[in-house]
Amino acid sequence: MLIARVELRNIKNHAEAEFSFQPGVIAICGPNGSGKTTILEAIAWVLFDHLDYKRDDFVKRGARKGQVVVNFISNLDGREYVVTRDTGGAYFVYDPVTKVRLIEQKNQVVPWLRRHIGVEPGTDLSSLFKTTIGVPQGTFTYDFTLAPSNRKSVFDQVLKVEEYRKASDNLRETIKHVDGRIVEADRKLAQFEGELKVYDEVRRDNELVESSLRALEGEHYSVSAQRDAAARELERLNNLQKSIDSLIGSVERLAVKLELSRASIAGAREAAEQAQAAAAIVEAARKGYEEYLGSSARLADLEKNREARDARRQEVSSAEKEMIEARTLSLRCSERLAEAASARQEIAGLAETIQEQESTEVRLAELREARGELTGLKRSLESTEREIEKLRNRYSTLSRQVEIAESWRDKALDAEELERERSALFDEIRRNEMSLSAFLVKREQLEALRKEQTRLSKDLDNRRSEIARLEPMTQMALSLGEMESRQRSIADRAARLRAELARDRDMISALDSGGLCPLLTEKCLNLKPGESLDARFRSGLKNRAAEIEEIESSHAQVSEEVRLARSAAAEASRLEQLRVELIRLGEDLDSKSIQFGAIADEIESGGVITEAGISKLKDRRSVVEQKLRESRDAEKLFSQAMPLRAELELVQSEGEARKKDNESLSGQIASLGDVESLIAAAERGLASLNDTRGRAALLNRIVSSEEQFKRQAETADRKVDEISANLDKLNLELRKFESLDADISGAARRRSECERDYQAYIANEMIALTAGSRHQEVAEFEAEIERLEQSHSASNQELKDLQQGYDAGAHRSVQAQFDEWREKATQISAQLDHTRERFARLQSQLEHLNAVRELASEILSEKAKTERLRETADFIRDTLLKAAPFITESYLLTISNEANQLYREITGRFDVTLKWSRDYEITLEEEGRERPFLSMSGGEQMAAALSVRLALLKELSEINLAFFDEPTANMDEERRSNLAQQIGRIKDFQQLFVISHDDSFEGYTDQIIMLGERKEITKQTE
Template identity: 30%
Template sequence: MLTRLRLKNIKSYRDAEIHFEEGINGINGENGHGKTTILEAIGYILFDFLPNNKHQYLLRRGARSGSIELEFIADDGIAYTLRRKVGGSEIRLSTPIGEITGKKDVQDWLIDNLFPHLTDPKELSSLFENTIGVPQGTFTAAFLLRPSDRKKVFDEVLGVDEYKKAYENLRKVIKLIEEDLQELKDQQLILQTRTEGYERLKKEKIGLEAEIAQLAGRIQDSQKELEALKARREELETQQKLLQKVENELEVFERSKNATENHLARVKKDIERAETAEKLIAELADEKNEYEESEKTLRSLYARREERNRDERRVQELKHDLERLREKQQRKEELEREISRLNSEIEELLPLAEREDALNQEIERVENELKEPLQRLISEKRQLQQEQRRIDELKIKIETLKREKEQFLPMLQKQIGLTREIEEKSQSIAVIASEIRELQEGLAQAGEKNLCPILKGVECKEVPSFKTYFTREINKRQRILETIQTEHKVLQKELEALENPSEEIAKKDALIADAIQELERLEGIPERIRENSERLRVLSEKFQRYLELTGEAGDEERVKSILSELKKKLEALGDAKRELSKKEALIEEKEKEVGDLSEVHRQIKESEDKLKVQTSALRKYAGLDATITVIEAKVQKLKNSYDLYLQNKPIVERKTEYINEYKRVSNRLREEEARIERLTAEQKSLLASFNESEFQQTIKEVEELDRKLSRYQTSYNEKNHQLEKLQQELSRMKSELEELKRVEERLEEEREFYSYVSLIRDLLNTSGQLIVLELINQIGREASNIYCEIMDDHSLDLQWSDDYDIIVMEGGEERGFAQLSGGEEMSAALAVRLALLKVISKSDIMFLDEPTQNLDSRRRENLSQQIRRIHGFKQLFVISHDDTFNEECDHVIHVEKVDGESRVRTTIDQPL
């Protein structure tokens, strides 16, 4: 159920909120005030239906974007809010658990929860256009189409294609089942091939197991013999290793003894060299002490020379500082003279700068308050004039279209007559063709059994043959059929020559409606032209000392001329204000610099005093360089003796270390000689007990037996590997035999399923059209009842044919839809559409836009009462400028247009 609709910048609505109630909602107002816009907005947001499929059609004039917001309650009793932008792609659905965004996701939700009988979002638009919300002026349009076009429209509404789609969709299923069957057959063949040698392999396995048992016995005997030989080999090998170890140790100690003897000789030489160095440093001790004392004195003199050098650098720095300060004193005097000169120039520029300010303000005022507003007013005036010309063009266009439409009306009557005659001829052709087929069947039967043409199925023995009778009747009907077919072709050519005037009239009506709608959009233009003229008058009075405005393009040129004159006066002043600013900035800059130099005189006096003091302090360093030269010569003379002393002192200091090393090495030599003597005796003992030839023979026997055992083991492993592969192959075959059994069972199930699906597909192919024909008959009966109620004449009978044409029977006379009057057409179309909604629509809502078009007052009253009797809908929306329905409505919404804007004036709840 729809509860609330909000429109922002939608056609003639600026920002309006409309509330709906359960039951019949009447939407009442004058033509062009915005009633149908409510239906179009609901069609767009909920069903994705938009006339001409142009978003600009819905937008308010001048707006770049708009929005529609619809609140509704679904079958679960929960309120949802749907929002959609016009002029953009944004669409959102607010639910209690969050938001759904994106057109596809939102439409999928709508189908799942509101329109479950639909399968495709594309069906939403057709459902709205042809059943739920038929647009204004199109109630009868579908019934005036050619039979083939009419069939396309209502086949989609009744879901005729669903059976065809189901039949075609099952084609893919059949193909998939056939593919599965073939795949199972292929699997069956493969598995049968792969399991052919199962019994043969089982026998091979038994023989292989016996061979493996025999080899295992041989391997066990050989392993026992090999273990005994390996034990004797290990015993001899241990004796050999012990002898080798003794010989290796003996060799190591012999090499160590030779190295120790060499080390002892080197240590003895080191002791002799230390004793020689000890005598030398005793002789050089006095010269070494004198050298060190001179070095100490020289370091002290170097430090005093560095102090003198620092004092000399300080004197130079003071002289440089004094020179810079005297330069600053000169700069200060120059700056004071320049400041005085600039002050004189500023006094001369002040009057010119004031005049420049006044001209700049006037130019700015003309630019902002005259030039720019004038440009906007002139541009707006041009646009409004174009719109006014468009209004005049539209009025002429409407009159022209009405005249053109009237020209087609005589042809329309002729088209209706020709169509009726063609249908009558078609029916006659079908009847005669059927009779010819029955006669041909009778001829065939008469030839075999001589059946009577009068008493059907009775064999006649009195008459020899009925062949002549049947042949004569067939020839007679063939001649009649050819005559009617010729007449049918002539009528068909005449109808085609008319070039479908009903379609041309429908096109003209649509163009007239579009032009009227555009006129309604432009109805505020004259008022806007008056507003533009008033603003132009006010602007002209404000600047009347310059010019009188007319609103034409020449005004802009005159304003440009005024601005040009003012700018020339400004240029003549020579930019005095900028010169004034520059000179004031220069004075400020120079005064700041003078301030920075205010202490320079005092700084000069302080620097001169410091320089005198520092120059006097340099006298205490006289003769320092000569003293340093004498001491440096003495140090150089003693340096060789000092270096020789330092070279020998480390040798003397290591004398004790050398003596101790000599004692330690002598002790180690004695220990090594004793160890060599013990190892020589042990070697002789081992050589007496070890037999080398026995050891080599044992190794040879172990290797031969090891190779024999390896051959046995290799053969054993190969047999075992063969057995393992054989067992794997047997296991695989056993598994595949089980799989073969499962495949054969699945193959049988798949064959049964194939038969079932084929049966269903055949049923869909044959029964779909029968179901639809029954549905057409049901809708036709319901439509006939509604039509009689509207027309207040129960002697009438309305039929809806299988090609979706409406036929009305009155007093035994049959009339097609095109032969009905305007009011009868509207009543019949309404009856069928209401019946469609009652029989097939699953929607709880329905819209009727101007349903009383072409109806007289009595039929309008009958229609309003019939609408009250429609059941199965939670909400019914009746949109009309006629107040006939107001008494039958549960809730009435009045729409009116004020200053070009549609507003919902009042909402009235009517008593039931």
């Protein structure tokens, strides 16, 4: 990976800092305390989740929050990402290309960083950084100076030696789980074996029950056929009996309807006579009614003229008002122009005293500021004294309130008992109100049913009248087809005769004096002696004209008959629907009558709850509620006692504090002295100048507005002229309306004279219009009575015919046969259901056993696989235990060789061999003699530790990045220079960060970042 940029905000001693990094070796140099190590710590905190102290100590002193932003190029996909973290808890990854936050939680950011840094999942990034990538300052050689057991715990973790042992131990749970699966398989196989013992017996029972089921189904089919035949005959007889019962009811209803119709015809005749009298009144008042309408229309037109006149008057009034305003403005502008001329002369004499006024004002402002401070202190003193007085009064009031609150204790204890009594009264009132409401609802239902019965009776009468009117039209409608055929025949005959008549007329016009036939152009041989062609054709023409006249008369008569027949057919088509509606209305009326009786019985049987009784209960409840409110108020008052005592103590302590404030304010007021006399003297001097500067400013403003007033004066004069012309025009228009008021009075007087006839006309007009319909209604009643008599007679005859074809004994016999077959079919059906249920159970049991056989076979196969898995797990666990030492030794050999090569390059001593032994001790072999790490000089220890850590980093990860914090510590100048040269030659790492407080690395690195105490500069070196 490659770190491209680091940005610090409020991190330790960096307020705002930004650093850009190149590939290669990067030296971060500067004096102690300049913040070199802070850059390393910031990168470790963001990319490796490593920080050696609290976050609060990482933030710049005085700042609330610190933030670090790191731009790096990923090892995974080669793209640049931005990771941001702050001490407030924010931690996210940002893609600068797509401009999207990829991840925003620490538990997601850290695994994402592992993938893109290039380490294995589960690697502890903090530990990796601390032990390998960026060893903290001062601890670079520390891990190698530890005792062997401590070194082992450190570097076993780095080399992941413990992971092999942990993996082997983790396999124990896997083997235990596999053993459990084998035991579970044996248990299930034993269970399945017990279930499968009954398999053959269940299969035989299933075959026997299936055979019995087929026999029962055949028998059930035969018996069901006999039962169904008896059911059809029984249904026919039941329908016949229902028809007879229905006709009996119909005959009775027709008799009732006949009586009702006879009773209704007298009222219809009386209504017809009333309508005839109203028609006479309407005719007598018609002339006065029409004159009233004419006068009203005339008044409406005149009213529009009056509105137009009033509008003109309003315009005149507005114009006169504008005239006054314009003249006033003109006069005011003239006065302002005179003032401006006077002000120009006065300004010249005021310049000398303005300077004196300004100096006096400065002195007065200083004195007033002092007075303001004194006034503020006095007001504070007065406020404090008022607060003290208020506190005294409040203390006295609180004392009395505490005493009063405690006096309500006894009455507050009655609240619960009163609440229970009120709840009981509420329940009783609610029950009584519900009963009363139910009674009122039933009474309303009864009235609604009574109205509905009346409506249904009226609808029944209307339907009967309509049916009686339409039934005679049925016969006429049936003859429509014959009439239409006859009409078409007559029309065809008339058309042929008209054609022949036209032809004869053409022939007559073509005859000449020679008597030649117009068709053959020769003498006609069919003429009688003395007969001419003209006479012959004219005789035929007369006969055809007479025949056409006769046929047209017949066609007109037949067309009228067809029209009447079509109208009758259209009307008769409604007859069937009306009969259906008649039956439905009769049934609805019967149903409403039954409902009416039922509700009336309920009202009579129920108890009576009166509103007076409920009112008494409510009065009693009001008394209880009043007592309860008093008790609740007492509770509230009593509950105030404790907070009032606390407030009493608070008022006492606050009073003491205000007394101390009062004493302090009195001292400050005394120190300020008397400034009022000085202010008075300054004000007298300023008053003697009469505000010369203000007067000059005012005069300048007046002069500056001179041009504006001239323009306003010209505008006002033009407006006066325009308004004057408009007024003359409006007054001329008003003369048109001089006679308007007299016209309105005359029209109103004529309308008043005709109002009596108008009222009589509109009062009787609607009744007069019903005269025809009321006479028609009388005729309909008469027709309805006739129709009902006919229907009653026909229904009696139909009833006799049906009763002759019905035999009650045969009906009972068929009913007995049907019951017998039904009982037998029910018995067989019960046997069939039982057999089917047993067959289904056997089928289900057999399916279950078959499934068990298949499952047992699968478990046997799975058990064999599991046993093989158990053997494989044992082999892997044993291999892991044995492999750990060999893998560790292989790592150590590779790392030791790589570290030896690096050490020789760093120190320049190729006659020395560095070794890293199995107990993680570093030794140097020189001239056949080994020296342990503790016997080395400080510079040798630093170079050896650096070599081993670089070798570890190259071998154990894909990270080509390392940090060295003060690697030249404890080295002499020669070794520091040598180390700087060797680090500069390392090319296996993409970036190496070296932190140093001296100049050892100048000239040996690809980039140097110099830090000072107050500034940060970046210097590039090629």
